Amino acid sequence: MSAPAEKISITVTPAMKRVLEERVASGQFASASELMREAFRTWQRQQDEHEERLASLRARIDRSMNDLKPSAPAEEVFDRLRKMHEKNLKAAS
16 A cells, blocks of 8 residues: 655746646546656656766776786877777768
């Protein structure tokens, strides 16, 4: 069983209020509260997904930083990038 709902008050712009009223009037939502709950669930899902992406990136960075394989010297990397760029320029010509 879900927890009882609590009432809160929020302030929205006139444009947001208009959209909210239009969606309720269209029957897409039964009430402004229903729309706001759906908006919050969507926002929360996006936040959770964002946190998961950050955790994944952090794990990849940690694995990379802890990788014992020797890294390539910067000049070698830049030489390879220059050669790739030149090759791409010639191919595009």
